[in-house]
Amino acid sequence: MAEQTTEEDILLAKRIISAAERHDVPALRVLLKEGSANVQDPTATVATSPLHAAILACGKAEDGKDAGDKEVQTVELLLQNGAIWNDLNSEDETPGCIALRLGQKKIYDIMVEAGVRAEILFAKMEALGLGDSAADDEEEQDEVEEEDRPAAKKQKVSEEEIKEIQEVVEQQVLDDVSLDNRAYLKSQLRYKPGILLDESDNAVMMDWETQIMQRHAETINPKKGLKVMNVGHGMGIVDTAIQTHEPAEHHIIEAHPQVHQRLREQGWYDKPNVTIHEGRWQDILPKLVEQGVVLDGIYYDTFAEDYAALKVFFAEYVIQLLAKDGVFGWYNGLGADRQICYDIYTKVAEIDLYEAGFDTTWEDIDVPSGLHDKKNWEGTRRPYWTIDVYRLPINTFVK
Template identity: 35%
Template sequence: MSSAAPPVQITGSDEAPIDLEERVALALRLIDAVCDGDDRLVKVLVNDEHADCWIQDAQGWTALHAAAHTGSVEHIKLLLRKGNAVWSIPDNLGCTAGDIAYSMNNTAAYEELLAEGVRAEMLRAVLEAANSSDDSEAGDEDAEMGVTEGTADAVSNDVPEEQKLSTASDNATFLASRLVFTHDSRGQPIALDAEGNGVMMGWESGIMQATARRMCESAWADRGGRKWDELVKEEDEGEREPLRVMNVGFGLGIIDTFLQEYHPTQHLIIEPHPDVLAFARSNGWFDDRPGVRFYEGTWKQYLKDLEAGKEEYVGWDGVYFDTYSEHYADLHAFFQTLPDLLSTSPNARFSFFHGLGATSRLLYDVYTTVSELHLREIGLATEWSEVEVGEEGVGRWEATGAGTDGKRAGKDDDADGAKKPRTQGEGEKKYWREDMVGRYRLPLCRLEC
């Protein structure tokens, strides 16, 4: 017969066992001491008692959240440098310590947490890059299999439920899953993945329009309203510069529609998803659009084909990157290829969709800085401009009830899977929190001479 399990024993710094309850109690005392501004006790708990700085209280706060709230830079430094505080832990409302400091106007505390986030993410990128070559090869092959062999059903049927990866965070899983193209209740077009996550939403149209303009208007504005063949004739006669653009990730074709306003000489669209390609086909993108060509595969496959001589080196004047279910490490890897992809024209520009960490002010600031630093490392200077996205309903998608795998997207099903009635706004997931982030930051990058 079994008796009640003994308390979990862990080993403290003095090697004496401490039980879990004691450890939690110590961490909660630390949070209180930080809130009370009790410097002496905070130091004792961190330096001598080795209280865990990452343990969360009932509202999800760690000692770092408490220090961000009081604005004590001294406590923040102590918790990060002498304790084991983690800068990115969100509380129950999704706020990191940095978000608390920002909302309290504790500027010095915010700066300290931002610097910690940037340091940690730069280090993480170095470690990921060092470990990635084997993983990315394997991942890429998975993606290729999903796309070229159209194995969506085979993949989803053969893999046990508990081992399935999410369509939102695993590219191969996404590429092997089915998509739905529909409209939300506000009439905005949306593309949903098999779990009901928004792949692309009409509300991003303003961002896409502003991006296409920023990329093209300085050097190619006079192409608007002209005919493609007239423009190409003028290019052939040496009277004007050609415009060659590449877009990675078609989605709803929004940015491609705006890029078409400049009648690019060449317009390459890299898109691997069979359902997106079918959507593009049904919207006339494969019919006689001068200069437009689709590469039907992932950008990693495209780069391999480029290296193998199966694709021609072009020298693109505009490159845009906006994929789905990839990670910052993938975007970072794409950055490295830009010196080879961009043309030598002083007008050549690169941009990407910057939704990185867009549910937190701190994370958004960290990724703005980290991406700019990584671009600078490969010789690209970045200018940021802001785009307003804050109208009502923006930044959300409305779950439509079922993903393409027949499962409910939201968390609001009954245990037996029965669907509950939904009111407007209910069950909406956010990946953009305008209350936290404010305006969208549009990056525009150019190669420095």
């Protein structure tokens, strides 16, 4: 049962938020011994965390209000005490979004670092079986054990509640197939001029990305006669660009039946040196590894898959399939609807890639300015790109 909020709790929350706002580090240090760095004042009209309040109170850098030591220490103290980097206020802004909007570069960089640390820690906990999903499994296990002792009073989530949660998740996937790779692969696609849509109206691919795809193709396939592989055909933009350099071998892995149909209609199965592998990369790549395939260039751009999938792709497969001097490229689109998320995932990826044995070079490409205009996303579920610069990764093995 949720704990009751008392007058005292509200007063403490107000005092913590106020100390954060005033950048009063000594007072905040004392108050955080009693209360959380993530308190909310339930009586406030605008929901805000202490971190949001502290950053908002810095003011605009362009007005000569560059954050100084006090401001920096306040933000750092809140983060050290567990303030959440991606908490949203009622304006749908994270603390980092506010720092960016105010031009507070120093604070923004601190928030990016905090996000990177949190994401890496979260991924490590998941890998060790200590994350949310592992906790759920353990709860289920506890549940069964408690059921063996009928007299014991059940305090954990009941089977019925677990079923209810599963039903909600299934409903969400039915509503938005991009939340689940297998659901997406079973869904109906629509090819329209300049855009490929899934059954839930998500834009799977759009032709404004042509310049980005062409550059990716050049980086993984810079000259004639190489052996290259692209994972995810979509609208065929990157594969068409790869073809201009006449590869000796051009492997395409694609899992959606309607995309296979399109590949067939457009004659890709008959092109010299092209091999289409029908299926999910998760099923195809182990076979290619077994066959001892070695490639000069590999590109990855799938859909309805998360960062964890990309990490498996490079840490388990690219390291086995890529030639010593080969180049690996991947579509860097995660978090591209919020600058701070994009900056954090870009750094997390760079760290993970390095751990897997890859150096990363980044090339910045300006995206068309019209992407900020909602009109250009009409008919799609949501704009998946709202930031100004695409950071194109080029990965080679660490020398």
